[in-house]
Amino acid sequence: MKKVTKATIAAVAAGALLLGGAGTIALWQQSETVDAGTVNTGHLALTVDNNGVWTDISDGGAGVPFDPATEQIVPGDVVAYTQTVQIDAEGKNIQGALSVGTLQALPPELQDEIELGLEIDATAEGLTKEGNVISFAEQGSYDVPVKITVTFPTGTAASTPNDTMDKAIDLNALTLTLDQVRS
Numbered sequence: 001m002k003k004v005t006k007a008t009i010a011a012v013a014a015g016a017l018l019l020g021g022a023g024t025i026a027l028w029q030q031s032e033t034v035d036a037g038t039v040n041t042g043h044l045a046l047t048v049d050n051n052g053v054w055t056d057i058s059d060g061g062a063g064v065p066f067d068p069a070t071e072q073i074v075p076g077d078v079v080a081y082t083q084t085v086q087i088d089a090e091g092k093n094i095q096g097a098l099s100v101g102t103l104q105a106l107p108p109e110l111q112d113e114i115e116l117g118l119e120i121d122a123t124a125e126g127l128t129k130e131g132n133v134i135s136f137a138e139q140g141s142y143d144v145p146v147k148i149t150v151t152f153p154t155g156t157a158a159s160t161p162n163d164t165m166d167k168a169i170d171l172n173a174l175t176l177t178l179d180q181v182r183s
Contacts, residue, residue, distance in 0.1 A: 042091020042139070046098075046178040052083030057149070068171055076154035082147045085176060089136045097133045097181045100148050105173035109163045116174070117149040133181055148174060 055063030058077045066079050073079060087096065100118040122129035122144060126137040136142065150169065 042094060043088065044091070044094060044096050044178060044180045045088040046096075046176065047086040047088070048176055049083070049086075052081045055080050055082070073150070073152050073169075075152050075160045078149055078151045080147050080149045081171070081174075082145065084143050084145045086141060087134070087136075087144055087178065088141045090139045093182070094139070095133055095135045095181050096178045097131075098144075098146070099132055099177050099179070101175045101177055102173065105170045107167045107169075109161070110167055110169065113152065113160065113164050114169065115149075115151040115153060117151065118176075119147040119149070121145040121147075146176065148176075 054066040054068055056066040056071075056077065057063035057080050063080065068079070085098075089096065098118065098120055100116050102116060106114050118132065120129055120132060120134065122134050124142060124144065126140070127142060127144070128135045128137075134144070150171075
């Protein structure tokens with residue numbers, strides 16, 4: 001090949017590399033800031049004061065006082081922990097789902113035997129409830145009475161395993177969780 005042809009090919013290749021490596025070539029451009037204001041995020045907060053009361057509701061009704069430090073439960077018992085929690089809700093369309101969890105409160109032998117329940121009293125003005133989802137009519141703080149039940153169901157004769165005897169349920173490990181939900 002001739003020197004001129006080689007030089008032309010090399011110049012074209014160098015130009016292509018320069019253009020390709022440098023990105024695009026901009027012509028005119030202008031940017032403006034949109035003055036649309038500011039928006040803040042809301043929040044959903046749960047406060048539990050741990051001043052609840054335990055009762056034995058095994059026979060139905062309001063129940064009788066129950067002291068988990070000195071009393072034990074047996075198959076057929078239902079004990080309840082009632083207290084009022086505070087929910088602070090701020091934000092458009094805010095809803096929260098309240099649930100109870102064990103976080104290792106139950107030893108392995110009781111995992112399939114003990115049932116935990118949660119009742120939410122959302123009759124306060126401005127609250128509505130469907131299942132465990134609480135909706136708030138407006139932003140603000142709400143006092144919500146809750147009842148956590150611990151049930152040791154009665155089985156049939158000899159159906160409750162013997163390894164469920166003399167086991168500790170760590171009631172301090174029970175948790176209430178409030179999750180923001182979107183319907």
